[in-house]
Amino acid sequence: LLLNRDECIGMTSNSDNSIARNKELSPETSPECPAPEVSPIHLYFKQLTEGCSNNQCTNDVCASNPSFVPLSANEAAIKSVQLFKNKAVLCIKAASPDGDVLEQEDITSEEPVSSVYFDELEKHVISSEEIRNIIKTFEPTKATISSISEKLHKLFGHPAALARSFRVNNASGDSNTLVQNMEIGGQVLETQENTDEPMEVGSEGGHSSNDGNPESSISKAEQLVKNCSITGDPNTCGTRPKRKSKKVFKGIHNPLADILVDVPTTREFFAFMNENEDLAKTLISCFTNLCDDMLFESNISKDSTRSYFNVDSSYSSIFVILLENYLLSSPEYISSSFPTLLRIISQLPLCAQAQLAKFWSCQDPEELVQKIGHINQFITVQTLMSQFGQHYAVSDHVDLCNAVTVLNIFYHSSLIGGTFYSDDEMEIGDLKTDLKDYLRVRLGHDVENGDFEYNMSQTTNELSTYLGINPVHTKTPLIASSFFINETLNDVMRMEIEFLNYLDLKEESQAAPHKFSFLNYPFCLTTYNKQIGLMYDNKVKMYHERSRARAISLRYLLDILASDGEAELPSPYLKLQVNRESLVHDALQQMELYAMENPNEFKKQLFVEFQGEQGVDEGGVSKEFFQLIIEQIFVPDFGMFVYDEATRNFWFNSTSFEEDEDYSHFTLVGMLLGLAIYNNIILDVHFPMVVYKKLLGLKGVLSDLEQENATLYNSLQHLLNYEGDDVEEVYGLSFSLTSSDMFGCVVSHDLKPNGANIPVTSHNRKEYVDLYVEHFLNRSISEKFRAFRVGFNLVVYNSMIYSLFRPDEIELLVCGDKKVDFHAMEKSTIYDGGYSAETDVVRWFWQILHEMTDQQKKLFLTFSTGSDRVPLGGLSRLKLIIAKNGDDSYRLPTAHTCFNVLLLPEYSSKEKLRDRLLTAITHAKGFGMQ
Numbered sequence: 001l002l003l004n005r006d007e008c009i010g011m012t013s014n015s016d017n018s019i020a021r022n023k024e025l026s027p028e029t030s031p032e033c034p035a036p037e038v039s040p041i042h043l044y045f046k047q048l049t050e051g052c053s054n055n056q057c058t059n060d061v062c063a064s065n066p067s068f069v070p071l072s073a074n075e076a077a078i079k080s081v082q083l084f085k086n087k088a089v090l091c092i093k094a095a096s097p098d099g100d101v102l103e104q105e106d107i108t109s110e111e112p113v114s115s116v117y118f119d120e121l122e123k124h125v126i127s128s129e130e131i132r133n134i135i136k137t138f139e140p141t142k143a144t145i146s147s148i149s150e151k152l153h154k155l156f157g158h159p160a161a162l163a164r165s166f167r168v169n170n171a172s173g174d175s176n177t178l179v180q181n182m183e184i185g186g187q188v189l190e191t192q193e194n195t196d197e198p199m200e201v202g203s204e205g206g207h208s209s210n211d212g213n214p215e216s217s218i219s220k221a222e223q224l225v226k227n228c229s230i231t232g233d234p235n236t237c238g239t240r241p242k243r244k245s246k247k248v249f250k251g252i253h254n255p256l257a258d259i260l261v262d263v264p265t266t267r268e269f270f271a272f273m274n275e276n277e278d279l280a281k282t283l284i285s286c287f288t289n290l291c292d293d294m295l296f297e298s299n300i301s302k303d304s305t306r307s308y309f310n311v312d313s314s315y316s317s318i319f320v321i322l323l324e325n326y327l328l329s330s331p332e333y334i335s336s337s338f339p340t341l342l343r344i345i346s347q348l349p350l351c352a353q354a355q356l357a358k359f360w361s362c363q364d365p366e367e368l369v370q371k372i373g374h375i376n377q378f379i380t381v382q383t384l385m386s387q388f389g390q391h392y393a394v395s396d397h398v399d400l401c402n403a404v405t406v407l408n409i410f411y412h413s414s415l416i417g418g419t420f421y422s423d424d425e426m427e428i429g430d431l432k433t434d435l436k437d438y439l440r441v442r443l444g445h446d447v448e449n450g451d452f453e454y455n456m457s458q459t460t461n462e463l464s465t466y467l468g469i470n471p472v473h474t475k476t477p478l479i480a481s482s483f484f485i486n487e488t489l490n491d492v493m494r495m496e497i498e499f500l501n502y503l504d505l506k507e508e509s510q511a512a513p514h515k516f517s518f519l520n521y522p523f524c525l526t527t528y529n530k531q532i533g534l535m536y537d538n539k540v541k542m543y544h545e546r547s548r549a550r551a552i553s554l555r556y557l558l559d560i561l562a563s564d565g566e567a568e569l570p571s572p573y574l575k576l577q578v579n580r581e582s583l584v585h586d587a588l589q590q591m592e593l594y595a596m597e598n599p600n601e602f603k604k605q606l607f608v609e610f611q612g613e614q615g616v617d618e619g620g621v622s623k624e625f626f627q628l629i630i631e632q633i634f635v636p637d638f639g640m641f642v643y644d645e646a647t648r649n650f651w652f653n654s655t656s657f658e659e660d661e662d663y664s665h666f667t668l669v670g671m672l673l674g675l676a677i678y679n680n681i682i683l684d685v686h687f688p689m690v691v692y693k694k695l696l697g698l699k700g701v702l703s704d705l706e707q708e709n710a711t712l713y714n715s716l717q718h719l720l721n722y723e724g725d726d727v728e729e730v731y732g733l734s735f736s737l738t739s740s741d742m743f744g745c746v747v748s749h750d751l752k753p754n755g756a757n758i759p760v761t762s763h764n765r766k767e768y769v770d771l772y773v774e775h776f777l778n779r780s781i782s783e784k785f786r787a788f789r790v791g792f793n794l795v796v797y798n799s800m801i802y803s804l805f806r807p808d809e810i811e812l813l814v815c816g817d818k819k820v821d822f823h824a825m826e827k828s829t830i831y832d833g834g835y836s837a838e839t840d841v842v843r844w845f846w847q848i849l850h851e852m853t854d855q856q857k858k859l860f861l862t863f864s865t866g867s868d869r870v871p872l873g874g875l876s877r878l879k880l881i882i883a884k885n886g887d888d889s890y891r892l893p894t895a896h897t898c899f900n901v902l903l904l905p906e907y908s909s910k911e912k913l914r915d916r917l918l919t920a921i922t923h924a925k926g927f928g929m930q
Contacts, residue, residue, distance in 0.1 A: 040084050040090070041080050041081060041084045042080075043090060044061075044079075044080035044083045044084055044088070044090065045076055045077060045080040047059075047061065047062050047063065047090065047091055048061065048062075048063055048071055048076040048079055048080060048083075049063060049071070049073070049076050050063060051063035051064030051065075051068075051091075052064045052091035054091065057091060059089050059091050061079075061083055061088055061089065062091050064091070122161075122164075123154075124154045124155055124157075124158045124161040125155075125161050125164045125165050126151065126155055126165045126166070127165065127166075127167060128166055128167060128168065128262040128265040131166065131265050131268070131269050132265060132268070134148065134272075135268060135269070135272045138272070140276065145276070145278050145279060148279060148282075149278075149279065149282040152273075152279075152282055152283065152286050153282075153286055155286075156286035156287065156289065156290040157286075157289070157290070157293075159290065159293065159294060159315070159318055160315075162290070162317075162318050162321065163314045163315050163316075163317045163318050164314060164317075165321070166261050166262050166265060166266045166269070166317075166321055167260050167261070167262060168260050168261075168262045259314065259316055259317050259320055259355065259356075259359045260314070260317070261317050261320045261321055261359075263320070263324065263363070263367075266320075266321050266324045267324050267326070270283075270324055270325045270326060270327075271326070274325075274326070274327055283325075284332050284333070284336065284337070287322070287325070287333070287336075287337045288336045288337040288340075290322075290337075291337040291340035291341050291344065292337075292340060294318075294340075294344050295340050295343065295344060315352070316348075316352050316355050316356055316359075319341075319344075319345050319348075319356060320356070320359060320360075322341060323341075323371055323374075326370065328341075328374040328378075329373065329374040329377035329378060334377075334378055334381055338374075338378055339378070339382075339399045339402070342375070342378070342399070342402045342403050342405075342406050343398070343399070343402045345402075345405075345406045345409070346401075346402040346403075346405035346406055350462060350463060350466045353408075353409050353412075353463055353466075354412075354463065354466060354467055356409050356413075357409050357410075357412040357413045357416060357463070357467070358413075358416065359413075360409070360410060360413035360417075361412075361413040361414070361415075361416035361417035361478065362417065363413075363417075365417075365478050365479050368410060368413065368414070368478065368479055369479060369483055371410065372407065372410050372479070372483055372484065373483075375403050375406060375407050375410075376407075376483075376486050378399075378403055379400060379403050379404070379486045379488070379489050380486060380488045380489070382397065382399050382400055382403070383400065383486075383488045383489050383492060384488065388492050388494075393493075393494050393497040393498075394489065394492060394493050394494070394497075394498075394518070395497060395498060395501055395515070395516045395517060395518060400489065401516040404518065404521050404524055405521075407484060407521075407523075407524060408461065408463055408521055408523070409463065410479075410484075411484050411523045412463055412464070412467060412469065413478065414477040414478040414479040414484075415469055415471060415474050415477055415478075416467070416469070416478075417477075417478035418474050418475065418476045418477040418478045419474070419475045419476045420473055420474055420475060421473050421474075421475050421698060424699075425475075425698065425699050425701060426473065426697055426698055426699065427694075427697055427698070427699055434786055434789060434790050434793070460505060460506065460520050461520050461521065471523070471806075472696050472697075472698070472802075472806065472807075473698075481523060481806070484523045484524055485523075485524060485525070485526055486524065487526070489524070490524075490525060490526045490528075490529050493518065493525075493529055495529055495532040495533050495536065496536060498517050498518050498519050498533060499517075499519065499533055499536040499537065501515040501516060501517035501519075502517040502519040502520065502533075503540075504517075505517055505520065519533050519800070519804070522803065522804045522805075525804075527805075527809045527812055527813075527872055528872045528873040528877070530804045530805060530809065531680075531813060531872050533800065533804065534677075534799070534800050534801060534804060534805075534813075535680050537799070537800050538678050538679075538680070538799075541603045541798075542603065542604060542605045544603075545572070545600065545601075545603045545604045545605075546572040546573075546604070546605070549570045549571065549572040549604070550572060552569075552570050553569040553570055571604075572604065572605075573604050573605050573606070573607035574594065574601055574602060574604040574605065574606050574607065574675075575607045575608075575609065576590050576591070576606070576607070576608050576609070576625070577590070577609045577611060578590075578608065578609075578610060578611065578625065579610070579611045579612075580610060580611075580628070583625075583628055583629050583632060584629060584632050584633060584665075584668075587625075587629055587668065587672075588664065588665065588668045591668060591671055592664065592667075592668075595671075595794060599794055602671070602674070602675065602678070602794060602795045603678075605679065606622050606675055606678075606679045607622075608621045608622045608625040609621070610625075617898075618898030618899070619681075619866070619897070619898040619899075620865075620866040620896070620897030620898040621866075621898075622679060622681060622866075623681055623865070623866030623867045623897065624866055624897075626672065626676055626681055626683055626867075627683075627684060627862070627866075627867060627868075629672065630672070630683055630684055630685060631684075633665070633668075633669060633672075634650055634685075639653060640652075640653060640665055640666065640669070641653055644708070644709060644710075646709075646710050646711060647688065647707060647708065647709065647710055648686055649686050649687060649688045649707065649708060650685075650686055650687060651687075651688065651708055651709070652666075652781040652784050652785060652788075654739075654780040654781050654784075655739065655747060663783060663784050663787035663788075664787070666784045666785075666787040666788040666791070667787045667788065667790055667791035667794075668791060669788055669791065670787070670788040670789060670790060670791025670792035670793075670794070671791040671792070671794060671795055672791075673685070673791075673792050673814060674791065674792045674793070674794065674795025674796045675795050676814060677795075677796060677801065677810075677813050677814065678795050678796060678799075681867070682814070682815065682816035682867055682869035682870075682871060683814055683815065683869070684815075684867075684868065684869060685814055685815060686815070687811070687814075688704070688707040688708040689704065689707050689807055689808060689811060690704035690705075690707070690708055690777060692807040692808070692810040692811050692814075693807040694778075694785060694789070695789055695792055695807075695810065696802065696807055696810070698807070699774075699777070699778050700773065700776075700777025700778055701773060701777075702716065702717075702769065702770075702773050704777060705773060705776070705777065708777070709776075712776070716769050716772065716773070719731060719733075719760075719765055719768075719769065720765060720766065720769055722762075722765075724762075725762050727760060727761050727762040727765055728759045728760065728761050728762075731760060733759070733760040733768065734755060734756055734757065734758055734759055734760060735750060735751040735752050735755030735756070735758045735760065735768060735771065736748055736749065736750050736751065736755040736756040737749045737751065737772070737775065749775065749780075751768070751771040751772065751775060752771060801813075812872055813872070815869065816869035816870045816871055816872060817870040817871065817872055817873065817874055818870070819870065819874060820854075820857065820870055820875065821874055821875055821876075822849060822850060822857065822875060823850075824874050824875050824876040825875035825876060825878060825880060826846050827876065828875075828876040828877075828878070828879060828880070829879075829880045829881070829882060830879060830880070830881045830882075831881075831882050831883075832881055832882070832883040832884070833883040833884030833885070834884045835882055835883065835884050835904075839906075841904065841906050841907055841913060842882060844907075844910040844913050844914075845882070845904065845913060845917070847910070848910070848913065848914050848917060856918070856921070859921040859922060860917075860921050862921070863895055863897075863920060863921040864880065864895045864897065864900060864901075864902045865878060865880075865895075865897055865900050866897035866898070878900055879900060880900050880902065881899070881900060881901045881902065882902050882904055883901060883902070883903055883904070884903075884904065884905075884906060885903035885904055885905050886905050886906070887905065887906050888905060888906055888907055888908040888912075889905050890916070891905055891916075892916055892919060892920040893905070893916060893917055893920045894920075
C-alpha cells in the first residue's frame, strides 16, 4: 500500500509510539519549530519518482540520473523514509510557508539529534528506584492498575526510553559514551578503535588457565559475586570479578556503550507484572506492540537496527530487559511476540551480538540456562507444529533459524564466560606445519606451488570469527554443550539439505543470501547429525576425485589411440591389494607409495582386495581389513603401543623400537584412523581422550592423565594434596624419572637440568607434577605422535572435522557408540523374502540373540555387518535386513556385510537355528564359500 507523507512520519496516529517515531525521523521538529508545508519525505518521494528535471543529474537517488533504476510507488515510499533518516542528498528545492526557497542544506541538516528528543525520552524513562517504589507501594485498585498500565504503554512505546530504563543506581545517564574497557569472561580487554582485526580472546592472562593450578583457573562457584553491571557496580546479580590481562579487544569500529541494566530489579518487575492478571495482560500487549514496532523499523531499512545505535548506543539493553521475562516460553508469548523478538535479535549487527554475548557471559549460569530453556522450548513447539517434507526443510523455517541464531549468542556467552587453554597448552602451530614439512621434506611435494593444497577448512560462524574464538580452545565452558542441543529439532533435520545450503553459503552462490545451514551452528547439532554432514562432505570429495580420474583416463585413452602406445590408467578408487599373511607390510608399502606419488589419492573411496579371495569391496571387505590390521598393530609384541589393564586403553610406547627414524608405522596408524573416518568405518581402537585432543592441536594436561593412567594420576594428585611440610622425607622424589624399555633395560630422564640432584619439596612439587605430566603426555612421545598426526592429517585435510567436532566426538567417530542395545536393533530391523516379525524363525532368532553372551553378540555383529562396533546413534541406525534364504535345510546362515543383510533359511526348530547360527558366527573369516 502506498504511504502518504503523513502516514510515513506517523502524524495520523495519536499513539505515543507514533509520536516517538516522528521525533526520531525528524530531529529538527519541535513545538516551537513547526514542520514545513512540504515534508522533506515528500520531496524525497518526488525526487525518486519524478526527478529534479536535470537530465545531467549525478545524484544516485534521483530519477533524473540517466543510470537510475525506476522504482514502484511502494518502493519509492519506503525508500524516501530511509533517505530522510540517512539525510541523503536532496536535489529538489521546496518552498517554505513564508514563500522563501529552502535550499538542500536547510532541509538536510547535519546537526546531531536535538536535545529535545532526549528531553522527551526522559519523561518516559523509569529508573530502578522508581520500579521498586511502585512494587513496594502497590495496591490492587483499579486506579493504581490503570496508572501503571499507562506508564507501561508509554515506556514500551519508546524503544529508546526503554533502553535507558532499569539502570543501575550509579549508571551514567549519557548512554552514548564509548566503552574504554570491555570485560570478557572475567578479564578486562583494552579497546582499540578503528581496526578491522578480530577480537582475540583466551590465549593468555587471567582468562586462560593451567590445569592443576587452583590459582590459574577461573572458578565459577568462587567468583560468582553480586554485581549487576559489567563495569563493576556493586549491585545484586551473579557475575565474575575483573582480572587484568594483556589481551587486546579489536574489531569494532564503533564500540558500543556498556549495558547497564539492573537485572535483579528487572526480574522483580516482571515477577510483579506477571502475578497480577490485569497487569500481565497489559504487559503482553505492550510487549507485542514493542516487538511489532521494532520489526516495522527492520522492514523499512536493512540497517534499521543500526539506526537505533546511532540514536542511543545502549539499544542492546532492550533485549537484556525483555529476555528477563520468565514467561517467554508460555503460549501467550510464543504465539505472539517471542518469534518477533527472536527475529529482531537475529538481525542485530555483529557488534551488538558481541555486546550481548559479553554481558551474558558475566551472569549466573543458572540464569542463562533458563533463557536458553525458553529458546529451546520455542524451538520444540515450532518443530512439533510444523510439517517438514521434501520441499520444506527445517532450514526453510524462518522462526527456527532466528531462534538458533539467538542461541548462538548465548553459546558464545558460555565460551567467553568459561576458561580457555593457554598458549602453553596448545600446539596449534605444529598442527599446521607438520604435514607441510612431511610433504616437502620426505615426499618432495612443493606445497606452496600447488602440488598439494592443504587447508584446515572450517564452517562459517560469523560471530566466532568476529570474536576470534575457536570453541575447541575452550577448556571449560560456562554452560555444558548439551544444553544447546534440541533433540526434537535434530530428529527432523535433513542433513543432505543442510549440507547443500552449507555449500551454497561457502561458495557464495546467488542463492546464498537466502540460505541458512545448521552446519554453521554445530553447537546445536547432535554428534550423529554432524557425522552425517561430514559423510556428505566426504562423499562429495570422493565423487570429485572419481570424476577427475575418469577425465584423466579419457585423455590417456585418446593419447594411447593416437600413439599406439600403452599407459596405466588412473584408478577412480584408492585400491589396496593385501595378503592376509603380510597385511601390515603390504598396507604400509602401498599407502606410502600413494603418499609419495599424489597425496590427493587418499581423497578417493577406499577399495580393499584380499589376494586369492572372491570378495568384492562394497564396504564389508574394508571393514574386515581395518579390523585385522588394527588387531596386528596393537598387539604387545609389535611394540608400538602399551596396554593399561586398569583403563583398558592403549598409549604410545615411549621406548618402542623403530627401524626408521621417521616412525613410518605410526604414520600408517594415523592414516588408518583418518581413512576410517573418511570412509565412515568404525574401528576397535581404545585410545584415551587426550589422543583426540592432541589431534586437534591441544596438549595433554594433568586432568587427561586420569583416563590414560589412573594410577599415576592418583599418585600425582596425592602429592599435590599432601598437607604436611615433610614432602621430601615422605616421598623421596627428585626431578628425575626411571623406566624400563621394551628390552627390560632401565632408562632415566631428568625433568630439568641436573634433575637427579634436585629433591621434590612442598615448594616445588607443583613444578614437578607439571614437568612430569608434560614429559609423559607430550615430550616423551612427541616424535611418534607427530608422525601419527601427520598420517591422520594426510587424509582429513580440508575436512569439516576440525570445526564440527569436539575431541570426545571424534572418539565416537572412530570407536562408535558404547551403548549396545539389541532391542533397539530388533525394532528397526527390516524383513524381506516373506519374513515378518511374527514369523516363527524370526521370533526364535531374536530370542536366541538376546540370550547370547556379550562375546557372542560381538561375533554376530562381525558376521552380519563386518564390524563388532556400534555406529553413532546406536544399533537402530544399522537397519539390519533379515531375508529368507530358502526352506528348512542344514545350510548355514550367510550375510552380505556391505549391506547389513542376514540370509536366514526357514529352519524347522529353534534348536536347529541356534546350532546353525552359532556355527556360522564362530567360524566366519574371509570372503567366499569354502
